[in-house]
Each structure stands twice: as C-alpha cells, then as structure tokens.
Amino acid sequence: MGRAPCCDKANVKRGPWSPEEDSKLKAYIQQHGIAGNWIALPKKIGLKRCGKSCRLRWLNYLRPNLKHGRFSEEEDNIICSLYANIGSRWSVIAAQLPGRTDNDIKNHWNTRLKKKLLTKQRNEEESQTRQVFSINQKIKRENGSSLQEYNSLKELEFYDDNNQLQPVNTNIYFPQDQLCYPSTMNNITSAGLTYVNQQEKDNGSTRISGSTDLSSIESTGWGDMRSLICSPLVSDYEACQQDVTFDESMFYGMIQTQ
C-alpha cells in the first residue's frame, strides 16, 4: 500500500491560481500569520486547493519582499559560486539571495546559468588549446622543430574512465609522394600506423591509416603530426577520429624533424 495522499485529489482545483484565490490566501495569512496547519488552511478559507499548493503559492509568489524579474550579474555569480561548492541545494542558495525563492533560482539555473557556464567553459578550453597550438607553430617557424617543445601537447591525450590512454584512429593524407622518405616510413610503422600504398591514393595524396596513441607518435619524433591530429579544430576525442589532411605548410615542421 502506498502513502496516503495529502488531499483528496479528485476534489481540489489544480493549475494556475486566480486573483480571487490569491487575495483570499493573502488576506488570511496577513491576518493570522502562517503558524498552523497548511493542510487544514484551504478548508478554513474556502479554497478548493491542496494545502501544499497553498504553501507553495505563498512562499513562491505571494509573500512580501519577493523579487520578481531578471537576476543581476552579482546574483548570477553568487549562484554559480555556491552551486560549485554545495551543488543543487537550492534552499541554501536561496537563503543567500534575499527576495529570491529556491524555485526561482532552480529555474534560473536550469534555463540560463547552466548553459551560460557550459558555453564559458567550452570557450576557455578552446582558447587554451588554440594557445598551445599557436605556441607550437611559432616555435616551429622561428627555431625549426625541437621535439622537446612539443611535450606541452601531452595534455591533449585522451584517457578513458579507467585512466587508459585511448588510441586515435585516423587516416593521414600527405600531399606529395616524395615526402614519404624511408625514414618517414619507419616512423609510420613504429607509431602503429599502416602505410597504404600509393595506388590507393586519392587525388594525388598518399594515405596512411591505422590506430595509434599520441604518445607513440611523439616518441617517433613526429611532434607535428601529433599536434595536427589534436589541432584546436578537433579538440575532443570523437573529433580526433576524423581524417587529417596535411598541407605543405603543415608538413614543413615535420621535414625538420627527419
């Protein structure tokens, strides 16, 4: 047997409150206060409402000193900061924002702040990745390729829930056949990639395919390939399973490492 309902659902009104209902409830509470029994209250004042519904209406809408309307930047910051510390304890968060109800804050979080925060986080991550890549390119242009400089790209490796390094599955297209020197071929093999012979090339490019993890690419001295696979435009693991096409300018740094 389940829990007994708090009211006779067949005989109570549901849905939006009318101004008459609001004024009855408000008048009663202003005169008698809220001490007492919410369940018994609707009967006393002739409302066909559930006691819980009356309580909610009073707390979230009718009680004095409530703020309605837009949240300020400062309020947003307080909510975000508290949410980061204590999670979805809306009543505790509401206690820090005079005039706001837990319901208001919950709605505001679910409809706006959550998205706002996600977008902000994503932008920050992308900007960070872009920065690493741009430093990498700068080093390459100014000093030639120094493999040690690419160690910062380690943070672009992908790990699963068990902290295991995940391989990147990709086809890598080179623009010019002559760039595949024998030493290049050795690096391809030791990185766990497969060289597909030139007869399979599309539109003049040579295809190399296979599965590898990024650290093994780096260990072959292919820092540039690693950075290209993890380029800022493909900064998540799913995207790194896509094919990568090297153009001549991208290949410049790699020739330096040979």
Added chain:
DNA sequence: AATAGGCTCAACCGCCAGGGT
C-alpha cells in the same frame, strides 16, 4: 500569416526528515 520548435517559469510530484502520539 501559419507553423514548428525552443524557452520560461509556475505548479505539481514524490521522497525524506522530524515531531507528535
């Protein structure tokens, strides 16, 4: 102007804790 899809927010639902008997 019509329609579909997205967004907002008031209201509801169900669970849990605490107090009274």
Added chain:
DNA sequence: GACCCTGGCGGTTGAGCCTAT
C-alpha cells in the same frame, strides 16, 4: 519503537509565450 502527519526539498512537467522559418 512504530506509526502517522506535516513541512520542506529537489526534480519534473506542461501551458503559454517567443522566435525563426
């Protein structure tokens, strides 16, 4: 200690509004 009742809370729903096509 067991049971019941109520208040409080967080999650979810859905009507109405808004916007894009």
